Amino acid sequence: MAVIEVANLRKTYGQHVAVDDVSFTVERGEIFGILGPNGAGKTTTVECVEGLRSVDDGHISILGVDMRRNADEVRDRMGVQLQQSQLPEKMKVREAMALFASFYPDPVDGDKLLEELGLAEKRDTAYKKLSGGQQQRLAIALALVGNPEIAFLDELTTGLDPQARRDTWQLIEDVRARGVTVVLVTHFMEEAERLCDRLALVDSGRVVAVDSPAGLVSRVDGGGQRLRFRPSVPFDDGLLTALPEVTGVTHTASQVVVSGTGNLLQVVSAALAGRNVIAMDLRVEQTNLEDAFVALTGRKLGSEN
Numbered sequence: 001m002a003v004i005e006v007a008n009l010r011k012t013y014g015q016h017v018a019v020d021d022v023s024f025t026v027e028r029g030e031i032f033g034i035l036g037p038n039g040a041g042k043t044t045t046v047e048c049v050e051g052l053r054s055v056d057d058g059h060i061s062i063l064g065v066d067m068r069r070n071a072d073e074v075r076d077r078m079g080v081q082l083q084q085s086q087l088p089e090k091m092k093v094r095e096a097m098a099l100f101a102s103f104y105p106d107p108v109d110g111d112k113l114l115e116e117l118g119l120a121e122k123r124d125t126a127y128k129k130l131s132g133g134q135q136q137r138l139a140i141a142l143a144l145v146g147n148p149e150i151a152f153l154d155e156l157t158t159g160l161d162p163q164a165r166r167d168t169w170q171l172i173e174d175v176r177a178r179g180v181t182v183v184l185v186t187h188f189m190e191e192a193e194r195l196c197d198r199l200a201l202v203d204s205g206r207v208v209a210v211d212s213p214a215g216l217v218s219r220v221d222g223g224g225q226r227l228r229f230r231p232s233v234p235f236d237d238g239l240l241t242a243l244p245e246v247t248g249v250t251h252t253a254s255q256v257v258v259s260g261t262g263n264l265l266q267v268v269s270a271a272l273a274g275r276n277v278i279a280m281d282l283r284v285e286q287t288n289l290e291d292a293f294v295a296l297t298g299r300k301l302g303s304e305n
C-alpha cells in the first residue's frame, strides 16, 4: 500500500525551477531513497512533501491525506529530521527530546530511545558538545520520538567518518525493522545502494528513474561487470567482441575496459591467453548506481549541476 503519493510536483524559486514535474510513490515499510547530485532538488522535494514548503503545482498525499489542504491531519504521524543547525547549542539532549515529545500525542519512551541509539550517557550533554555522529543520532532520535509511521531523513550521514556512517546505516535499518517507513535523501551512491529498497534518481529537478538499486543497475549493459586491464601487446577488439558474454570494449590511454555479463573474467582471460596477451593490472568492477546515473543523465552523481 502506498503511504506517500506525489504526482506532478512543481516548485519554483522566482525564475528558477527547483522541482519540475516530479512523481513517485512510497510503499508502507520500505526505505525509499531520493538520490541525486547537489542542487538536484531533493531537499525541496521532501520539504514540499512534508508540508514545510508551499507548492506551485501537483498533488501530494500522505497516508491518504491531501497535504496541500489538510497537512495538519497527518503531522503527528510523520517524523521530520531537523537540520543540524536548528537546535540551540546549549540545549541538552534530554531537553530536546522532551521538547519534541511534547509536540506529539503519543510519543515513545525517550530514555529508551536514547539508549537504543547509544546516547543514554549523553542525556545531560549540551547539543554543541556532541560529536558529529552523536548529533546525527540525536537527529534520528528526534525524528522518531513522536512514534511516527513515516520518518524523513535528509543527508543524515553527510560529514560523518566512514565508521559513524556505517553505524548510522545500521540505525536506519533498525528504524525500518520497527515498521517505520523511511524516506531517505542522499547524494551518496553507496548509501542508497546499501539501504534503499527503491529509489528515485533525481537530476535537475526531475525524476529520471524510480526502481530498486538492482533494477536501476540492470538498465546499464544488463547490469554486468567490467574488466579493466593493460594488455601486454595490442590485440584486435574482435577477439573479445565475438564472445557472447562481452557487451562492449572501450580503450582509454593505456587501458582496455571490457563490459559484459556471465563468466566474463574466465572467457576474456581464456581468449587473451589464446593469443598470448597478458592482462596486466587486471581489475573486475561491478556495475553500480553511479554507472546507472551516468547512463541515464550523461553525468556523474558527484558533479554539481
Ligand SMILES: Nc1ncnc2c1ncn2[C@@H]1O[C@H](COP(=O)(O)OP(=O)(O)OP(=O)(O)O)[C@@H](O)[C@H]1O
Binding pocket: 013, 016, 018, 036, 037, 038, 039, 040, 041, 042, 043, 044, 045, 187
Ligand atoms: N530557498 C531557496 N531560494 C532560492 N533557491 C533555492 C532555495 N532552496 C533551494 N534553492 C535552489 O533550488 C535548487 C534545488 O535545491 P535543493 O536544496 O532542493 O537541492 P538538493 O538536491 O537538496 O541539493 P543539496 O544536496 O545540495 O542540498 C538549487 O539550485 C538551489 O540553489
